[in-house]
Amino acid sequence: MREMQTTYNPKEFEDRIYGEWVSRGYFTAKVDPAKVPFTVMMPPPNITGQLHMGHAMDETMQDTIVRFKRMQGYSVLWLPGTDHASIATEVKIVDQMKKEGLSKEQLGREEFLRRAWAWKEKYGGRIVEQLKKLGSSCDWSRLAFTMDERCSNAVREAFFRLYEKGLVYRGSRIINWCPGCKTALSDAEVEYSEDAGFFWYIRYPVEGEEEFLIVATTRPETMFGDTAVAVNPSDKRFSRYVGKTLRLPLTDRTIPVVADGYVDPEFGTGAVKITPAHDPNDFEVGLRHNLPVVRVMNDDGTMNELAGEYAGLDRYEARKRAVAALEAQGLLVKVEPHKHNVGHCYRCRSTVEPIVSKQWFVKMAPLAKPAIEAVMKNKTKFVPDRFAKIYYNWLENIRDWCISRQLWWGHRIPVWYCDDCGETICAKDTPTVCPKCGSARLTQDEDVLDTWFSSALWPFSTLGWPDCTEDFSYFYPTDALVTGYDIIPFWVMRMMFSGLEYTGKVPFRDVLIHGLVRDEQGRKMSKSLGNGIDPLEVIDRYGADSLRLSLLTGVAPGNDTRYTDAKVEAARNFINKLWNAARFVVMNAKDVSVPDLGTVRLQPADRWIISRLQTCIRETTLSMQKYDLGIAADKLVDFVRNDFCDWYIELSKPALYGDDGEKKRGALGVLLFVLDSALRLLHPFIPFVTEEIYSCLPGREGSIMVAEYPRYNARLAYKKEAKAFEGVIELIKTVRAMKVAVNCPPAKKVRLFLVTEGRRLVNANKSAVLRLAGASEIEFVSDGSEAGEKTVSQVCGLCHVFIPLGELVNLEEEKKRLEKELDRVMGEIARAGGKLSNVNFIAKAPKKLVEDERAKLEKYIDMKAKIEKQISEL
RNA sequence: GGGGGCGUAGCUCAGUUGGUUAGAGCGUUUGCUUGACAUGCAAGAGGUCACAGAUUCGAGUUCUGUCGUCCCCACCA
Numbered sequence: 001m002r003e004m005q006t007t008y009n010p011k012e013f014e015d016r017i018y019g020e021w022v023s024r025g026y027f028t029a030k031v032d033p034a035k036v037p038f039t040v041m042m043p044p045p046n047i048t049g050q051l052h053m054g055h056a057m058d059e060t061m062q063d064t065i066v067r068f069k070r071m072q073g074y075s076v077l078w079l080p081g082t083d084h085a086s087i088a089t090e091v092k093i094v095d096q097m098k099k100e101g102l103s104k105e106q107l108g109r110e111e112f113l114r115r116a117w118a119w120k121e122k123y124g125g126r127i128v129e130q131l132k133k134l135g136s137s138c139d140w141s142r143l144a145f146t147m148d149e150r151c152s153n154a155v156r157e158a159f160f161r162l163y164e165k166g167l168v169y170r171g172s173r174i175i176n177w178c179p180g181c182k183t184a185l186s187d188a189e190v191e192y193s194e195d196a197g198f199f200w201y202i203r204y205p206v207e208g209e210e211e212f213l214i215v216a217t218t219r220p221e222t223m224f225g226d227t228a229v230a231v232n233p234s235d236k237r238f239s240r241y242v243g244k245t246l247r248l249p250l251t252d253r254t255i256p257v258v259a260d261g262y263v264d265p266e267f268g269t270g271a272v273k274i275t276p277a278h279d280p281n282d283f284e285v286g287l288r289h290n291l292p293v294v295r296v297m298n299d300d301g302t303m304n305e306l307a308g309e310y311a312g313l314d315r316y317e318a319r320k321r322a323v324a325a326l327e328a329q330g331l332l333v334k335v336e337p338h339k340h341n342v343g344h345c346y347r348c349r350s351t352v353e354p355i356v357s358k359q360w361f362v363k364m365a366p367l368a369k370p371a372i373e374a375v376m377k378n379k380t381k382f383v384p385d386r387f388a389k390i391y392y393n394w395l396e397n398i399r400d401w402c403i404s405r406q407l408w409w410g411h412r413i414p415v416w417y418c419d420d421c422g423e424t425i426c427a428k429d430t431p432t433v434c435p436k437c438g439s440a441r442l443t444q445d446e447d448v449l450d451t452w453f454s455s456a457l458w459p460f461s462t463l464g465w466p467d468c469t470e471d472f473s474y475f476y477p478t479d480a481l482v483t484g485y486d487i488i489p490f491w492v493m494r495m496m497f498s499g500l501e502y503t504g505k506v507p508f509r510d511v512l513i514h515g516l517v518r519d520e521q522g523r524k525m526s527k528s529l530g531n532g533i534d535p536l537e538v539i540d541r542y543g544a545d546s547l548r549l550s551l552l553t554g555v556a557p558g559n560d561t562r563y564t565d566a567k568v569e570a571a572r573n574f575i576n577k578l579w580n581a582a583r584f585v586v587m588n589a590k591d592v593s594v595p596d597l598g599t600v601r602l603q604p605a606d607r608w609i610i611s612r613l614q615t616c617i618r619e620t621t622l623s624m625q626k627y628d629l630g631i632a633a634d635k636l637v638d639f640v641r642n643d644f645c646d647w648y649i650e651l652s653k654p655a656l657y658g659d660d661g662e663k664k665r666g667a668l669g670v671l672l673f674v675l676d677s678a679l680r681l682l683h684p685f686i687p688f689v690t691e692e693i694y695s696c697l698p699g700r701e702g703s704i705m706v707a708e709y710p711r712y713n714a715r716l717a718y719k720k721e722a723k724a725f726e727g728v729i730e731l732i733k734t735v736r737a738m739k740v741a742v743n744c745p746p747a748k749k750v751r752l753f754l755v756t757e758g759r760r761l762v763n764a765n766k767s768a769v770l771r772l773a774g775a776s777e778i779e780f781v782s783d784g785s786e787a788g789e790k791t792v793s794q795v796c797g798l799c800h801v802f803i804p805l806g807e808l809v810n811l812e813e814e815k816k817r818l819e820k821e822l823d824r825v826m827g828e829i830a831r832a833g834g835k836l837s838n839v840n841f842i843a844k845a846p847k848k849l850v851e852d853e854r855a856k857l858e859k860y861i862d863m864k865a866k867i868e869k870q871i872s873e874l
Numbered sequence: 875g876g877g878g879g880c881g882u883a884g885c886u887c888a889g890u891u892g893g894u895u896a897g898a899g900c901g902u903u904u905g906c907u908u909g910a911c912a913u914g915c916a917a918g919a920g921g922u923c924a925c926a927g928a929u930u931c932g933a934g935u936u937c938u939g940u941c942g943u944c945c946c947c948a949c950c951a
Contacts, residue, residue, distance in 0.1 A: 008913080192949075199951095217951060230951090267950045279951070341949060386878070393877065393947070485946085515879095520886090522944090554887050554899070559879075560945090562886065570899050573913045584910030619890095628890065634898070649910075657909080733917090740917045746906055774908085774916095828895070840931035849893060849932095856894070 004586055004696050008572075008579035010543025014688045018132055021691075022140065026705050029077035029139045031474045038074035039478040040066055041459050041508075042138055043491070044146060046085035047123045048092050051130040053517040053525060053563050054484060056535035057551045061514060061629060062482045063136050064552065067684035068624050070137070071709035077475045078137060079462050081144035082124045086410035086451035087181055087189075091347050093119055093409070109408050116409045120145070133536060135544050135687045137705070142471075144462040146454040147411065154461030155411045155454050156428045158502055163415075163426040167363045167501075168403070170415075170424075172293075174276075174283040175357050175402045176343060179301030179315075180350030183406040184359050186450055187399060188489050190343040190352050197340055201269065201333035202326055204229055207245040207254055213238070214333055216268035218340055219278075220326070221319040223248065224307040225296040226255055228274040230285055233259035235270055249331050250322060251308060258289045277356045293356050299406075301353065315353070360404040360413060360447070368395040371497040380496065380506045383627050384558045387485060387513045394489045395497075403450045410448030417443050456494035459507035466502075480627075481508040484516060485558060512627050515560035517551070522562055533563055545686035546572040552685060553637065555630045574637055575689050578682070581645050582693040585671045588656055593699025594676045595669035597716065601662055603655070604725045604764050606670045609648040611722035612639065613674055618712040620681055633685055640678050647729065648674065654767035672697065677710045727758060727798035728765045734796040735773035735803070741817050742792050742805055749776035753787035756780065756799030784870075793870050794821070795863045815871065822867045825860050832857040 005012070021027060040062055045055055062078060070076040093116055094104060104112055124145065131138065144151060162168035176185040200220045203212035213229055226248055231238035241257045248255050255274075262285055263272050276286030277295035286293060296306045303318045305311045310318040326332040343352035372395050374380055375388050382388040404413060416425045418434035419441035425431050433440050454461070459481075463472040477499070483492065492511055499507030519525050525532040538547050549571035555561045597610070616639040623632035648671075655667035676697060683690040683704050694704040735752065744750065752775045756762065759780050762769060766778060779786075784793055787802035792814055794801050832853050835841050842850055 007911090192947095215951080219951085262951090264950055272951045274951090281949085281951075340951095343949090389877070390946075397947080489947090522886095556888070559887090564886070564900090566900055567886080569913080573911095574899095576913045577911060580911035580914090582910085587910075623890075626890075630888070631890070634888070638898080645910085646915085650908095650915095653909085737917060740905070743905090746916070747908075771908090824895085831895085835932080838931055842931080844931050845893075852894070 004579075004583045004693070006583070008543075008576040008689065010545060010688060013692045014133075014135070014544055017688050017691050018135065021137065021703070021705060024703065026703060027078075027137050027139050028141050029079075029475070030075055031470050032075045033474075035073065035075035037077065037475050037479075038066070038069040039077045039475040040079070040480050040482065041462065041478050042078060042080045042136075043481075043483050043487075044081040044083040044144070044455070044458065045127050046088055047082050047120050047127065048085050048088045049123065050126055051134075051535060053533055053535055053551075055130075056134060056547060057514060057517050057561075058482060058484065059131060059134050059136050060548045060551050061512065062480075063134070063138075063687070064548075064629055064684040065480060065482070065512075065624075065627070067137055067687060067705070068709065070705070071680065071683065071707060073708070075474075077139055077142070077471075079142050079144065080128075080131065080136070080138035080140065081146070081458070081462060082120075082127055083455060084120065084145065084147040084410065084451065086405060086407055086448060087183065087185075087347050088451075089116065089119065090407050090409040091181060104408065112408050120147075130536060133539055133544060135548065137687070142462070146451070146458070150464060151454055151457070151461045152411055153428075154457045154465055155449065156414045157466045158453075158457055158498065159414050159449070160426055160428050161502065162362060167366065168360060169363065170358065170360050170404075172356055172358045173361065173400075173402070174280045174354050175359055177299070177353045177355040177357060178345040178348065178350050179299065179353060180345055180348040181407070182299050184357060184402050184404060185345060185352065186402050186452070188452075189346045191346050192341040192343050194339055195342040197338050197342070199268070199336040199338040200323060200326075201335070202249065202273075203331040203333060204246040204249065204255075204271075204273070205331075206241065207247055209244075213241060213246060213257065213271045214269045215271045215273045217273055218338060219319070220322050221303065221307075221310070221315055222275045222278045222296065223273060223322065224251060224303070224310070225275045225277045225294040226273045227276060227286065227291040227294055228255050228258045228289060230258050230260040230263050230272050230274050230289075231270060232263040232265045233261060235263070235265040237265075238271060249329065250325055256289075258285070258291075260285050260288065278354055280354050283354075283356065295356055297353060297355065301350075359402050360415075360445075362401040362403055364398045364400050367497040367501055368398050370500045371395055371493065374496065374500060374506050380508060381510050383510055383512045387488060387511070387558065390485070390488055391493060391496075394493055401450075403453050404445075404447040405450055406446070407448050410451060411454055413445040413447050413449060415445040417445070419443055452490055452494055455491055456498040457502070459495055459499060460503055476503065476507075477505045478508045480510045480512055482512045482514070485513050486516065488513070510627070513558050514555075515558055518560055518562045520562060520564050522560075525563075538565075538568060542568045542572045543575075543688070545575055545689045549575070549633065549637075549686055552629050553633045557627060557630075574641065575686060577645060578640055578678075579689065579693065581640070581649060582675055582679075582696070584649060585668075585675050586693075586696050586698070589668045589672055589698055591698070592665065592668045592672060594672045594697065597669070597673060600666050600669045602666060602670070603663065604721060604728070604761065605648065605651040605768060606666060607718040607721045608725035609643060609651075609670060609674055610716050611718040612643045613677055613710075614712055614714075614717045616643075617677070617681065617710045621709070621712065624684075629685075636678070636682055636685070640682070644674060644678060650772055651765075651768045654771055658767065676700070680704060680707050680710050683707075724758075724761055725765075727796075728761060728769065730796045731762070731798050731801065732769055732773045734794050734801055735769075735775065738792055738794050738801065738803060739774065742814060744805060746774055749774055750803050750805065751776055751787075752778045753781045753784065753791070753802040753804070754778060754799045755782065755784060755802070758798045761798070793866075795866045797859070800866055818867055818871050822864065822871070825864050825867065828860045829857065829864060832860065 066076050066078045176190045178185055197218050199216050201214055201216050203214055205212050229246055242259045244257050245254045274282045274285050276283045276291055276293045296304055298304050301315050303310045303313050345352055416431055418439055420439035421437040423434050423436040459478050460476055463476055465472055495507045519531040546568050550567040620632040620635050652667040652671055655663040679690045679694050691704050694700055784802045788804040791802045791804050835853055
């Protein structure tokens with residue numbers, strides 16, 4: 001047992017305690033058939049950098065849930081890991097190399113990968129350290145990485161199975177190309193923003209005639225790839241041109257005019273240039289009309305030889321020059337400013353080019369269907385459930401998933417091509433000869449897989465799938481996934497269809513969705529704005545518990561929240577209060593230990609706080625089970641601060657400082673019992689400080705981490721007694737307010753005259769009332785006049801209070817106060833009276849409610865009479 | 875174009891299935907070195923729950939519409 005310090009100083013124990021937890025193996029999950037498993041897979045942070053506030057909230061939520069379940073007796077696995085983050089990491093490494101004047105090509109694939117692994121060691125390790133600082137109780141013995149052997153094995157298996165089923169294919173499609181990263185991207189990886197651009201109106205001369213068709217375009221440089229101009233079939237203005245041929249300006253090519261319903265006659269000029277190689281819609285039009293696909297751009301965003309004299313120029317330079325040339329030839333009609341949405345690479349922000357390219361795709365339709373059904377049938381539930389709609393929306397409109405990336409850092413596609421016969425071979429293990437022609441000259445596909453392909457397998461690849469390991473059969477499917485709404489399309493959705501496809505089961509039962517942590521002004525935290533706040537720096541200032549608590553209170557599931565120092569400070573202040581309350585208890589309870597309440601003689605105040613505790617246990621447990629962490633935290637803070645600190649500790653003091661040994665032991669026992677329970681209830685939220693205090697409790701051994709979560713005990717609910725005791729509290733509050741109202745100094749003790757039927761209750765708590773209300777004595781009288789001529793009085797539930805204050809009373813103020821009180825009571829009478837005179841209310845509302853309302857009305861009528869009498873006596 | 879969130883006290887936000895007098899933190903006013911805590915204690919002030927309808931005995935809570943605001947998706951070249 002340690003002596004407690006006078007102030008809460010988290011730095012003194014957080015690291016030490018974390019080390020103890022780890023060394024005792026409390027985080028290590030055990031396959032225990034006698035227990036029910038509870039599994040959470042940590043969304044693996046990218047190894048690109050360090051944890052930010054969003055991670056802090058995400059991890060805190062998971063840790064809180066997981067600690068709660070562990071204390072409830074589940075066999076908990078919270079599996080941590082990191083993500084190789086293929087494109088994001090590669091961008092960073094390339095940037096780093098650029099500073100050294102190096103390029104990927106100069107370095108070569110092998111050397112580049114060596115650097116990448118070194119990067120992983122450095123930053124992956126840093127993230128682990130940050131997770132520890134937060135108090136994350138994850139199982140480090142099972143730490144995973146998306147590119148470790150296990151996960152890589154799962155990736156090859158998954159790809160192989162899709163290939164065998166024909167669900168993965170290679171083909172030339174229009175994809176999103178990032179000229180910065182020089183790789184293909186999936187639809188989800190493109191972010192659109194409205195950029196200012198121009199609309200160029202260009203004349204396309206009709207072959208053999210003096211006429212033109214005018215087309216409007218935002219991207220004139222792509223005209224070298226035009227293979228048609230399209231008009232709406234019902235557009236009479238252009239019907240006579242359909243089938244004719246146009247001369248494509250700046251080239252010596254001609255292109256046909258086609259009719260296609262895709263064209264909106266109202267927009268632009270009603271005639272659209274069709275560039276199948278550089279626009280997804282045009283690509284579709286091209287397919288319908290059998291148009292050639294002419295790609296005029298290189299992978300780096302420069303024009304290729306098909307752009308004639310513009311070959312080699314950057315796309316924007318080519319645009320400028322092409323427009324100038326058109327103008328010089330009199331083919332440019334006009335230029336209009338035009339705002340339009342432009343796609344950007346989510347990693348390097350380059351403007352994405354839609355380009356036709358040969359890539360690997362996953363066929364989505366057959367995979368999306370079961371994934372939708374699983375949520376429809378409630379096999380997986382979103383919390384809050386509105387996010388299911390977003391999920392449906394994505395899956396219902398999904399296109400095939402482009403999974404190949406022209407990058408080096410990632411899982412290399414498990415496909416080989418035979419140099420001799422051209423055979424494509426997909427295999428789990430590197431093949432040595434071509435199964436078709438026997439040649440040993442095989443070349444592996446150069447590309448790697450989309451980083452989300454491996455993330456999609458995370459809930460089971462980390463457990464050893466495809467092998468039927470002990471872990472996999474015990475811990476899978478997982479129970480809860482905790483993540484932000486922003487990655488539902490990237491990750492949640494893909495885990496869902498992957499889990500269903502490969503394991504036949506949903507990967508998780510509940511998906512708890514949270515929002516973003518924004519800055520003080522409500523802006524997204526971002527590097528470019530420089531408004532990010534480092535959680536570690538906050539932990540350094542306030543401690544991890546304060547940060548954790550501040551991130552969970554006042555937050556509704558799925559809603560964004562703002563980070564403010566003020567919130568953390570408020571949390572810190574609360575924890576300091578808990579600390580000092582504990583110090584008070586421990587100081588007084590040197591030789592006592594947490595009792596079995598059956599052996600303690602309980603006073604009314606004791607029963608009251610025990611009753612309040614039961615309510616608190618019941619409600620917080622319920623909230624926790626519903627993932628309403630914010631509500632649970634609020635309830636706990638409220639209980640500790642208001643019920644325990646403000647009331648019970650103060651109420652216990654007379655007994656503690658009195659001569660009655662039994663009462664003293666009773667109060668100490670209850671203090672310890674309630675404190676002990678409160679600590680266990682709070683532990684999932686603020687693990688460090690609760691552990692530290694727990695270790696100071698007399699007679700408590702072992703860790704609070706493995707202590708049992710408090711359970712509601714109906715025998716300790718003491719409903720009636722607790723309710724009666726509320727009357728005592730109200731009495732004390734009433735006296736305090738009366739003293740303030742008449743400017744009586746708090747230190748000055750007053751004599752209380754009470755007209756009451758609750759004499760026994762008041763007497764049983766006499767010392768507490770005297771102490772907390774600041775009174776010198778209590779006299780029970782049958783009428784206020786016995787209190788003397790000049791009195792101030794107030795009615796509360798338990799009694800009518802009279803205080804003789806003589807010259808201290810300011811008659812005018814007292815009258816005002818009473819009148820105000822009368823107003824309030826009249827209002828209540830009107831409200832309750834109105835309700836009760838409503839026949840429908842009497843007939844249809846629950847009986848209990850009607851009775852309550854009647855009782856209330858009676859009470860208020862009684863109060864009204866008393867106040868009126870009081871006013872007239874003044 | 876489609877979908878969704880938000881609008882509650884000066885500020886930031888909670889508000890579980892409709893049911894006492896709508897809450898918290900911060901701020902604010904007044905008074906307090908009250909034998910755990912000034913990172914504190916006590917007492918207060920402060921709200922037509924955006925607006926208009928509807929359902930209901932009863933609506934901050936359910937439904938419809940309006941306004942304001944933010945976000946996601948689609949991408950008319």
